[in-house]
Amino acid sequence: MEKNFQEEEFAQVIKFTPPLYQQRYQFVKDLVEKYKPKKVDLGCADCRLLWMLKFCSCIEVLAGLDISASVMQEKMHTLSPLPFDYLQPSERSLTVTLHHGSVAHKDPCMLGFDLVTCIELIEHLEESELKKFPEVVFGFMAPSIVVISTPNSEFNPLLPGVVLHRHPDHKFEWNQAQFQSWALEAARCYDYSVEFTGVGHPPTGMENVGFCTQIGVFVRKYPQTGECVQYEKPTEAVYKTVFKAVYPSLKDEKYLRNAVVSEVIFTAQNIKHHLMSKHEYDDDPERKSKFQPSVDCFSDCLGKLVVDKTMEPFVSGNEVYIPLATIFSFPKVNQLCGTFEKLCKLIAGKVTLSSDGSAVVFNTEHE
């Protein structure tokens, strides 16, 4: 974001550490940690804030909206899942979507969000757009929380080189009173409460100018009155989706099945090796003492289980039988499946089982 770039330059004189844009992002991140919203929507520009938020484990839906598609496209690939995400799919689901459009328009894809942030956005709006903005955000989207940040013009004299506005594209920059009266009016109109804060402390002795960036946090006063409000006026889609990434998640049956099958076979093989090496190394007590904790705990786990005779793995001819019940009692498998029935269902057809379906069977011959 060139704005970030620019403010870092300012920082040479009035020094903000960390840089002001980071403080703004951190502010949003802290807010997310506090309220744990599941769905977040933002004016996103270079996607940096979205990228930061994708690591917040509470968020399941992230959406970005910007008027400039090319700015979004420049960095949108940073929002794609990483190879690692595919290798070890996470517990939560996450979908990231980027839309091209204006905050002055209503689009149904913006409905149902918990948190909407508009960081350094409103000062870029033309007067006509600014007029429609409260209706779109507070009236139409109506999330539980809205965060709006904008420059505080009272701070500008402290920033060298700023003649009129901090950025040539700014249509206006408000002082504290202007922002607050606009915010209070919007809050009153749409039944929100608002608190004012900011980032970028003024130098000592000049506290009255206020924060460099002023922020309003709006919280909806009453819980959603039901879906009828949202859908009373069906709106046509006006935004264009420019990017969509669905993160692999264990909530998706495909990934869960893969993870379970892989874990079951791995566990079963471990048990098998354990069983076979017990035959071979029974005469070698030395070996045992060398085992490190993780394996000790493995054999412990196995030891505890085989108290019950039906859960004991056994060898019959060329085949090793490892009861599913034994495998299910391993914490990782257990955690993945939850119930024994689910385990059976997930591995059906993917793992060779005994004729009654109660045990995993390995053939020892080819080894």
Add this chain to the structure above:
Amino acid sequence: MTGRARARARGRPPRPAPPPPVAGNPPVPLALPGEVGERQQPQRINVPPQPPREPAGLGRLRGFESVLQERRPEGLRVSSGLQDLCLRDRGGRRRDYHDLGVNTRQAMVHVQESKTGLSGKMIKLTSNHYRLTSRPQWTLYQYHVGYSPEMESRRLRSALLFQHEEHIGRTHAFDGSILFLPQKLRNRVTELFSRTRNGEDVKITVTLTNELPPTSPTCLHFYNIIFRRLLKMLNLQQIGRNYYNPGDPVSIPNHRLMVWPGFTSSILQYEENIMLCADVSHKVLRGETVLDVMHSIHSQVGEQGFRDTCAKELMGLIVLTKYNNRTYRIDDINWDSNPMGTFRKSDGTEISFLEYYKKQYNIDIGDPKQPVLISQLKKNRNVEGTVVLIPELCSLTGLTDKMRSDFNMMKDLAIHTRLPPEQRQQEVGRLLDYIRRDDNVQKELGNWGLSFDYKSVAFTGRVVQGEKIFQSGNMVEYNPQFADWTKETRGVPLIRAVPMDNWLLIHTRRNHDVANTLIQSLYRVTPSMGIRMSRPITIEVDDRTEAYLRVLQQRVTPDTSIVVCILSSSRKDKYDAIKKYLCTDCPIPSQCVLARTLSKSQTIMTVATKIALQMNCKMGGELWSVEIPLKQVMIVGIDCYHDTVTGRQSVAGFVSSLNQTMTRWFSRCVVQSRGQELVDGIKACLQSALRSWSKWNKGLPSRIFVYRDGVGDGQLNTLVNYEVPQFLDCLKSIGTDYSPRLTVIVVKKRVGARFFAEIGGGLKNPPPGTVVDTVVTRPEWYDFFVVSHTVKNGCVTPTHYNVIYDGSQLKPDHLQRLTYKLCHMYYNWSGVIRVPAPCQYAHKLAFLVGQSIHREPNLMLSDRLYYL
């Protein structure tokens, strides 16, 4: 790798003169000045000097100037090389993996008209090449973009320029300095004005510097960049150089492996067309983290040797991290540090790894006491230094040597990765389908005026005549389709059988029976081969390395013909010690056998036969031969081994023929540490090879063919401009009246091209002996493909031969035949192999020295195949 370092060094100033005009360039007679300074190579022989490659990021502006100064008349631009090419791929360092701009054919008059052979039976083939087509009169417009005042940040430069999309259009490729457009701007020079967010006014000057025809090398690079854009649009993940589809993984839970299907691709100028060569690639990823691997190593080896084993198994591996899309190489493990340790952030504050990952990525590190991994950043990325990685957050990619030697694992993998021809072509077809079906991709292609032929190219190849195998005057009948004569040569006497007198057999007490079985079996198989065998001196030893060595020191005499050691495990240290002693201090051929190999009664006869043959070769025996019509010929094979673990040593194996029938080979090798020139050593090898040849043949060879393997992508230039002149120079130094005809052929096994024979309505592997020298070869080279071997499952990979220097004046037919013949002469395999035998011998030698011996073996052994 020194070759690369050299290539880089050569990319720097002084800038060589522009290449001489191509057309009608007469062959310059070899006028070599007697004394050759080490580093002032080019312009000495009839290989034209090449423009420097790899203009680094900083050289961009310089490159631009040269374009302006050296603007050539229209017709010659195709050969203008790469000096005007600077467009960088986003974020990446540009490297020329395709050896563009190395034009060797123009210096070889006899293949100027045609480099295709005629002999053999025609065969209908298809390949994995797809034509790239462009609109008629298609031109790519190259502009230089200048900023006043100068802007440093590339992003800022892009942002300022793209404010003027109404002028330059929405379709563009820009690297911060060079702008490519599909259409011409109205004026040659366009001035645009932008304002930065600081309110600074900037003048942008967009100047037309070049109008590029579709075949210009710059365009080729441009196509590749655009193609990578397309792959990204298709949501494929880039890992290393290739792109993979993570949405459709194959998991192999038995081994905790995951295989991602993907594609390798390159767009190049081929004989008549620009084509996309696309092949299936598989990325093996591991479902476990480095920490998991450490745990399982610990459970296998225990506390003792844990660190050593970790180092051995993990170092050199490539890891992916949980939090970004980068790959790192593990260069070291720091056992004294852990995630609780701190580092200094760029803003100067100190933070622990635990805190950092929590704060930055919301990742909780579970084990705060794990060691940390160290990755060395590459020097040439402008950033130098080390990166610290947390094992728990790193996932391994690829296979380790240990995994590769796990037969079961490789078998399970092969099911997914070794696709039969039909299926392989279908998979590649899927990529083309994706491209055809995706609207965004089609739009991007359309904007640039490009499109693909969605059907792969079809052409005819030739299957050359099968070679006759001779053994002791008998011609052996075998089926050339199978390219194997194991059965047919059983019971036929060898050409030269060396008697097994005075030989040692060393084994442990436990393997006493196995040793006896081996002796008995050898007694049964040797008579029919014509090998006279007497009872070995058998010695029992303890199963310790020192015990083996002591016995060797005490019992091996200069009269000992060969030493056989039966080893009870594949422990490398024991093998290394034995080989080292018997190859350097006490030069006697040796044969190590694993006891396990001899323990199966069903296979013991086959095994004994192979051992007998191998031992015989090591003692200087000869097995079979093919007809070699050329007389007075010396064939040379060169291959390299690079120590990937320590990265410190490289070994070049050098093998040369000693006799007319190519049944005996002289060998030497060059062991060199980093930074040394390989070729200096090779020169010395060539000299001693010629000495040996003259001893055997009473005279010097009139023709020398060098098959050079082990040449990395992008190193061709170095070879042409440095190594070949050194070879010539070396020959020159033998004597003033000696001027043999030298031919240098670069052998490449790892190529993207795959050929499929259309047989019976389906696609099959082409039969052995298939030669391809049209359509999918490169116009600027004298090159051809040979499919010499067969595979049981999967697709056969053709071997690419690039004749970079040819003084032989031999017809392409004859050179192709000679190459194919040599693929029959590898004595460790009674069949045809993928490369000429000398290359495989050189490979074996370099591998043995690089892995086990680490210095040049004793020259007493140099006339035998002791390294088999």
